[in-house]
Amino acid sequence: MIGYLTRRLATMLALLFGVSVLVFWLFALMPGDHFSGNRSLTPQRVAELRALYGLDQPVVVRYGIWLRNLFRGDLGYSLEYNRPVAEVLAPLLWNSFLVAFAAFVLTWLIALVTGVLAATRQYSWFDRLVTVALFASLSVPSFFLGLMMIKILAIDLQLFPAGGMLDTGSLTSGPARVVEIVHHLALPVAILTFLGAGSLTRYFRSGMLEVLRADFIRTARAKGLGERAVVFSHALRNALLPAITLLAFELPALFSGAIITEQIFNWPGVGRLQIESVQTRDYDVLMTLTMLLALLTVVGSFLADVLYAVADPRIRLVAKVRHG
Amino acid sequence: MRTKQGLVVVVAAALALALPLGACAATAEDSPTAPQADLTTLRDEVIPATDPGRSPANANRRTDTFVSMILKPGGVFLPGFYENGWDGNAIVPIFASLVVRDESGQPKPDLAESWEISPDNLTYTYHLRDGLTFSDGSPLTADDVAFTLTLLNDPAYSGYIDFSDIVIAGTDEFRNGDAPGLSGITVIDPRTITITTERPNPLALTILGGPVISKAHYGKGYAKGKLDYLRDLYAKPLGAGPYQLDRFVEGQEVRYTANPHYYGGQPPIAHLIYKVLPSTDAALQNFQNGDIDQGGFGSDPAVIDELKELGYATINTRVIPDIGQIWVNNSNPALAPTQARQALNYGLDRQQIVDARFKGLGQVADTYAAPPLWSYTTEGVTRYDFDPDRAGQLLDELGWVRGADGIREKDGKKLTLSYITTKPDDPVIPIGEQNYTALGIDFVPEVLDSNTAFARFNSGDYDLAGFRTEGLADPDDAVREFGTNDPNINLSRYRNPEVTRLVAAGVGTFDEAERKKIYAELYQRLSEDPPTILLDYRKSISAYNARVEGADAFRTGGEDAAQALAKLKIRSS
Numbered sequence: 054m055i056g057y058l059t060r061r062l063a064t065m066l067a068l069l070f071g072v073s074v075l076v077f078w079l080f081a082l083m084p085g086d087h088f089s090g091n092r093s094l095t096p097q098r099v100a101e102l103r104a105l106y107g108l109d110q111p112v113v114v115r116y117g118i119w120l121r122n123l124f125r126g127d128l129g130y131s132l133e134y135n136r137p138v139a140e141v142l143a144p145l146l147w148n149s150f151l152v153a154f155a156a157f158v159l160t161w162l163i164a165l166v167t168g169v170l171a172a173t174r175q176y177s178w179f180d181r182l183v184t185v186a187l188f189a190s191l192s193v194p195s196f197f198l199g200l201m202m203i204k205i206l207a208i209d210l211q212l213f214p215a216g217g218m219l220d221t222g223s224l225t226s227g228p229a230r231v232v233e234i235v236h237h238l239a240l241p242v243a244i245l246t247f248l249g250a251g252s253l254t255r256y257f258r259s260g261m262l263e264v265l266r267a268d269f270i271r272t273a274r275a276k277g278l279g280e281r282a283v284v285f286s287h288a289l290r291n292a293l294l295p296a297i298t299l300l301a302f303e304l305p306a307l308f309s310g311a312i313i314t315e316q317i318f319n320w321p322g323v324g325r326l327q328i329e330s331v332q333t334r335d336y337d338v339l340m341t342l343t344m345l346l347a348l349l350t351v352v353g354s355f356l357a358d359v360l361y362a363v364a365d366p367r368i369r370l371v372a373k374v375r376h377g
Numbered sequence: 378m379r380t381k382q383g384l385v386v387v388v389a390a391a392l393a394l395a396l397p398l399g400a401c402a403a404t405a406e407d408s409p410t411a412p413q414a415d416l417t418t419l420r421d422e423v424i425p426a427t428d429p430g431r432s433p434a435n436a437n438r439r440t441d442t443f444v445s446m447i448l449k450p451g452g453v454f455l456p457g458f459y460e461n462g463w464d465g466n467a468i469v470p471i472f473a474s475l476v477v478r479d480e481s482g483q484p485k486p487d488l489a490e491s492w493e494i495s496p497d498n499l500t501y502t503y504h505l506r507d508g509l510t511f512s513d514g515s516p517l518t519a520d521d522v523a524f525t526l527t528l529l530n531d532p533a534y535s536g537y538i539d540f541s542d543i544v545i546a547g548t549d550e551f552r553n554g555d556a557p558g559l560s561g562i563t564v565i566d567p568r569t570i571t572i573t574t575e576r577p578n579p580l581a582l583t584i585l586g587g588p589v590i591s592k593a594h595y596g597k598g599y600a601k602g603k604l605d606y607l608r609d610l611y612a613k614p615l616g617a618g619p620y621q622l623d624r625f626v627e628g629q630e631v632r633y634t635a636n637p638h639y640y641g642g643q644p645p646i647a648h649l650i651y652k653v654l655p656s657t658d659a660a661l662q663n664f665q666n667g668d669i670d671q672g673g674f675g676s677d678p679a680v681i682d683e684l685k686e687l688g689y690a691t692i693n694t695r696v697i698p699d700i701g702q703i704w705v706n707n708s709n710p711a712l713a714p715t716q717a718r719q720a721l722n723y724g725l726d727r728q729q730i731v732d733a734r735f736k737g738l739g740q741v742a743d744t745y746a747a748p749p750l751w752s753y754t755t756e757g758v759t760r761y762d763f764d765p766d767r768a769g770q771l772l773d774e775l776g777w778v779r780g781a782d783g784i785r786e787k788d789g790k791k792l793t794l795s796y797i798t799t800k801p802d803d804p805v806i807p808i809g810e811q812n813y814t815a816l817g818i819d820f821v822p823e824v825l826d827s828n829t830a831f832a833r834f835n836s837g838d839y840d841l842a843g844f845r846t847e848g849l850a851d852p853d854d855a856v857r858e859f860g861t862n863d864p865n866i867n868l869s870r871y872r873n874p875e876v877t878r879l880v881a882a883g884v885g886t887f888d889e890a891e892r893k894k895i896y897a898e899l900y901q902r903l904s905e906d907p908p909t910i911l912l913d914y915r916k917s918i919s920a921y922n923a924r925v926e927g928a929d930a931f932r933t934g935g936e937d938a939a940q941a942l943a944k945l946k947i948r949s950s
Contacts (some may be wrong), residue, residue, distance in 0.1 A: 085832035091537065096865035098539045105535045134451040135460050141451075144627045200658075208666050211435075215662045219629050221444055221669070222650050226682065282670045321628020325449075334828055 061358075063349045072347045073340070077119065080336060081112040087132045087334045106132065119340065129337025133329070140336045142323065146308060148218065149315065149322035153307040155238060156245035161300075163250045168257025169292075172265060173284055183254065190253025195244055199317035202240050213240050216319030241318040256299070260292040267291075297364055301357035305349035413509050419740040419914055424681070426923035428567055428688030429948075435667030436922055442648040443925060443945055446660050446672045446931060452625050454460045454614040456588035457529050457536045458607065466934045467631050468588070470649060470942055472616030473514075473640070475503050477523065477936035479753055482698070483530045484582055485937055488517070488589060488617060488640070498577035498887050499559075503583055512621040512636040518567035524599075526585065527558055529550075533604045543584060544575040555721070557601070563628030566641050579851050579884055579892075583936070591615045619644045619943035629653055644943045664920065666904065671921035671928055673834065676738045680918055682872040690920040693929060694738065697917055698747040700848045701734075702911040703796070703805065704834065704842045708870035711792060712840065715906045717769040721841075722761035722910050724768030724816045726808055731806035731913045735910035738918075742911035744900045745855045751889065751908040752852035752896040759904040768816055777817070793819040796833065797842040805912075807842050837864060841910075852896050853884050859908055871908035925950050 085109050088099050103109045107118065122129060128138040171183040175334040214220065214237050264270065265288055273283050312324030323342065330338040332333050450467045453459035461467070475489040489503040496787040509517040529538050530545060532552045542547065561573040565608045572585050594615040598606045606849025614622050618631035619641065633649040652669050654660050660672040661680065664688065674680045705712055705721065712718060731739040743760050746753040777785035777792055785792040796809060806822045813820040825833070834842045849855050860880025879899040883892055921928035926948055931941040 083829065086632035089828060089835060094537065094539055095541045096863075097541045102535060105533070121836050134459065135453040136451070136608070148628065205663055208662055211666060215666055215668065216654070216659055217629055217652070219626065221630060221652055222439070222442055222632065222648065235591055316655050317659075319653070319659055321653070325655070329449075332826065333826070 055109055061355055065255050065355060068351055069344065069347055071346055073120070076343050077116050078112060080334075080339060081115070081341055083334070085334060087152060087336075089334075095321070119337075128341045131335055131338045133333045133335045133338070138341045141338065142326070142341060145321060145323040145326060148320060149324065151234075152238060152241055152245065152314070152322065154243045156249060157303060157307060159242065159246040160249040163246065164253035167250070168254045169261055169284065169289060171254070171259045172261030175262065182198055183258070187251050187255055190247055191255075193248075195248055195313050196317055198244050198247070199240075202244065203317070206240065213237075218321055222231065241314045241320055245314055253299075256296070257292065260295065261288060264288045264292045268347070294361070294365055296358045298357040301353045301360060302350075304356070305346045306355035308346065308349065378385055390454065397494065407500065412934065414751055416726045417868045419696055419916065421693070421749075421916075423929055424685065424692040424694075425625065426689050426691045427685070427924035430687040432922055432924050433665070433667030436670060436924065437667070438948075439670075440947060441646060442650060443942075444650045444652055444669045444671070445656045445949070446669050447631065447651040447933075448654065448656075449653070450625070450631055452627065453611045454622060454625070455607065455611050456616075457525075457534075457538045457880075458611065467625075467651060468616070469618070469934070469936075469938045470620035470633050471614045471618045472588035473591055473939060474583070474588045474936070475505070476583050477940070478696075478850060479937050480698075480932065480935065481749055483751070485940075487937075487940070488909040489586060492582065492586070494582065494669075494887060495835075499575070500573045501582060502565075502569065502571045502585060505570075506640055507568065508618060509640055510613050510638045511594070511617050512638055513594075513615060514638055515591065515593055516567075517589060517591070517617050519564040520567070521589050522570050523558075523562045523564050524596050525588070525590050526562055528590075528595070528599070528604070528615070530559060530657045531601060533602050535604075538584065538587070540584070542576060543578050543581045544927065545585075546573040546575055546870070551601075560943050570754050572847055577884060577887075579853060579887060583850075590593060602630075618939045620649050620939075623648075639943060641940070642942050645946045649942065664922075667922075670925050671931065671933075672921045673917060673933060676735050676915055676917050678736050678738055682919070684920050685727075691923050691929065692918065692920045694916045694918050695932070696748050697915055698749045699744070700742050700747055700846045700849070700855060700914060701912040702742070702844065702846065703912060704839075704844065704869050705909050706837060706840050706842075706870060707872070707908065708837065709840055711787075711790075711794075714775055717773055718907050718910075719761070720768040720771040720775075720816070721813075722768075722907055723764045723771070724818075725812050725910060726763040727761075727910075727912055728763065730804045730808050733808070734913065735915050738916040739913045740915075742914050743904065745903050745911070746852050746896065746900065747849050747855075749912050750849055750852055752893055752899065754893075754897050756897060757901045763812075765812070765816060772816065772925070779817050783817055784819045785815075791819055793821060794840040795821045797823050797825060797830050797839050797843075798826060799830050803843060834868060835865070837868070837870065843912075852892070853880070856880050856883070856896075856899060856903070859903070869908045873902070873906050873908075876906070876908075 074203045086103070087106075088094065088102050088108075091099075094102070100109075107115060110118075119129065128142075130136070130137050131141050159287055167183050170179045203215050205214045217236050219230075219233060223230075223233060265284075270283060270288055273287050278287075308323060312327065315322040315324040316318070326338065327342050329335070330342065404910060444756070447463055447466055449461070449463040450463045451459065453461070453464050454471065456468055456472050459465060469600075474487045476484045476492065477487045479485050488505055488509060490506045491504045493502045494500070503522070505517070505519060505522075511517055526545065528534065529536070530540060530548055532550060545559050547556060547559040548561075550556040551559050563571045565571060574581055574585075578584075595607065612625065617636075617638075617640070619636055619639045621636045623632040623634045625631050630653055631651040635644045635647050635649075637643045652663065654663060654669075655670075657673065657675040660669065661674055663669045664672050664674075664684075666941070674684070681692060682692070683693050705718055707713055708813050712721075727741045731741050740748075743755050743758050744753060767914050771793075772785060775787070777787050778792070780786045794813070796805065798805065801824045803822075806824075810820050810822065825855065830842070833839050834844065846855055857880065858869070859871050859873070861875050862872065864870060876899065879895055879902060882895045883899060886892060921931075924947060926946040927941065927944050931945065932938055935941075
């Protein structure tokens with residue numbers, strides 16, 4: 054097992070290094086830099102600025118500097134925001150995480166319950182309702198739904214704020230602030246949950262349906278186990294196994310998933326910055342964000358493997374035979 | 378200085394966000410009989426509120442706060458050091474300048490009550506008001522002005538303020554030698570400062586007389602060549618404007634409180650907030666539910682109707698001082714002859730493009746100046762109304778003959794022109810394609826991201842390129858490039874000795890009447906031998922809640938915005 058882990062970690066590091074080289078190089082290939090779009094500068098000034106920020110150096114040198122700074126824990130300096138990248142990103146990452154995490158928890162909870170109920174009561178009115186909702190959730194685009202909700206709930210009925218994270222000029226603190234943030238969270242989280250729960254419910258429903266038809270379920274029922282025990286301890290556990298992989302892969306999505314929703318609801322998250330950093334050629338911000346997402350993806354897939362091995366004895370056995 | 382361009386950046390971005398919604402639908406429509414381009418159709422307009430009593434409760438609750446909007450401030454609140462144009466808007470209330478420009482580009486006193494310019498247009502003397510202080514109560518003197526200018530010319534200065542067209546005397550010795558300061562800056566007494574420059578530049582008055590920062594606050598720890606210490610002060614601004622920073626809530630809002638030491642007296646409204654909004658759509662929603670008192674809403678006339686229905690909105694439609702153009706690469710042999718560029722002008726239905734782009738809030742451009750500029754005139758200017766026959770005739774005369782496929786050829790080369798744009802819904806794409814193909818030109822649009830587009834444009838790797846100018850603060854801004862052969866500046870590679878002479882003459886004197894005459898003649902010469910294809914002037918829409926008094930003088934991002942803010946009042950309802 055330890056040998057396996059070491060090998061996995063080494064592969065992960067190599068992968069991240071490869072990603073950083075590739076992204077840095079591709080980004081350098083894009084024509085223009087941060088200053089080329091600013092027509093109010095004289096060519097002389099543009100040349101001075103490029104020299105000041107080291108943009109006149111060859112790509113290899115620039116990459117070396119970037120890598121050296123990274124090992125020192127320095128993520129670089131944002132040309133657009135004129136501040137260290139870490140300082141620019143930290144609060145936005147946290148805000149993005151807040152929305153994504155709330156939506157994530159709700160999505161899984163709702164998908165799990167409705168998926169299981171719909172499967173055990175296949176073709177009931179509840180199942181039919183779920184199917185209709187699924188269809189709606191999979192076909193409505195988030196921006197349309199978002200704008201509708203803002204129009205009806207925020208502007209016409211004034212039940213929710215139209216966007217942002219806090220009321221204008223808000224001076225609240227402590228519990229009152231939490232309530233205020235939750236109030237602002239409600240609409241974006243509701244939309245993300247509605248859209249996310251669709252595909253996941255479908256996944257759980259079909260997984261459960263498959264497992265419920267399996268031989269061991271018939272055996273369990275034949276042994277005289279109660280229906281509740283059959284569904285929740287035997288069937289659900291088996292239906293959940295593949296979901297573990299899905300769960301671990303959601304890790305990067307927690308920081309990158311809600312770009313459109315963030316835009317519509319004016320949520321101060323990291324999504325907008327991601328797009329902007331490409332447009333403004335803000336190299337250090339782009340590198341940091343890309344590497345963060347790459348890291349989370351790699352770690353996510355690693356966790357998926359480990360968790361899967363922990364949850365499913367058959368996989369653990371294979372690992373032992375091969376590496377132990 | 379930068380703030381003027383900041384405004385244009387704001388509006389351009391707002392427009393870019395607003396455009397995709399309507400422009401594609403409109404391009405398919407045929408334009409009605411093209412109305413003649415006429416200055417009277419494009420001017421600032423105010424539509425008063427019809428029912429101020431309908432102001433939403435959300436807004437009425439704020440009795441001592443005025444809320445405006447901003448798109449994405451970055452938190453660098455130090456003039457000359459921010460990179461993001463929105464920060465330029467965010468600092469307007471905090472920092473007062475010596476001189477600001479009003480909407481038409483005319484200088485207006487701010488911290489300086491008067492100024493003199495020497496007859497050779499090289500030396501500037503500013504006289505400060507009596508008893509000036511920063512918002513913390515410390516005195517503001519000519520020393521602070523000198524310090525501000527020294528900082529902006531420091532060898533380590535990496536901001537956007539560009540002195541290379543002005544050059545304060547002693548810059549070279551200061552930057553590259555041992556000189557401790559700039560020899561061209563002389564503090565005569567605490568209220569008088571003289572600055573000598575090396576190149577005459579009509580914009581120098583406001584660039585030198587820009588926002589003043591405190592030497593006591595920002596000068597602590599200053600050593601030539603080391604400006605990194607300033608980063609700690611980006612979030613702690615100290616200026617002499619009507620408001621001082623209270624808090625910047627990242628991604629949410631910028632909060633200000635009234636400055637009791639403001640030279641014009643403490644502003645009547647105690648709190649000011651710039652709320653961060655992602656788009657003009659969001660701005661409208663926030664204005665409707667009373668979260669903001671004032672906002673900019675792009676250039677879609679449908680928004681005007683929506684605002685009118687609210688009753689409490691006083692609506693402003695303002696002409697923006699910039700020009701939409703298609704730059705033409707004059708160094709392409711096919712485009713070098715005057716007739717070729719004339720043909721491109723005659724052969725394009727510009728009215729249709731303007732209608733599609735601005736739906737009535739734009740006007741076909743015929744002069745290298747925008748209507749708000751004092752030099753604007755169409756007198757004697759050749760107008761290129763849509764005339765495909767004339768265009769075809771001009772191309773025939775140049776020897777471009779239609780080939781078998783309908784595309785014109787000359788010496789075995791086809792007349793193929795690429796067109797660079799950054800907007801997929803640019804109406805020039807369908808209209809240009811239709812018009813130019815009919816003329817026998819192989820028109821190839823290329824949609825690129827803006828940095829790539831600018832890189833191609835700057836390096837001369839293009840035939841036609843559609844871009845807006847920056848905000849024009851001075852007539853020279855629109856024509857400077859045609860006055861030099863430097864390909865880094867003259868991006869159209871246009872050559873016309875008469876034009877070169879007139880461009881130089883335009884900045885050779887500061888006498889406005891004299892300049893007006895020179896520019897009138899220059900515009901005529903440019904129209905006879907057009908370097909580019911002029912497209913449009915445009916308006917943008919803003920509105921404010923009628924409960925706020927005096928808001929029509931306030932333009933977000935305007936250099937004199939701070940002075941207007943200082944006079945706002947909230948009507949008690």
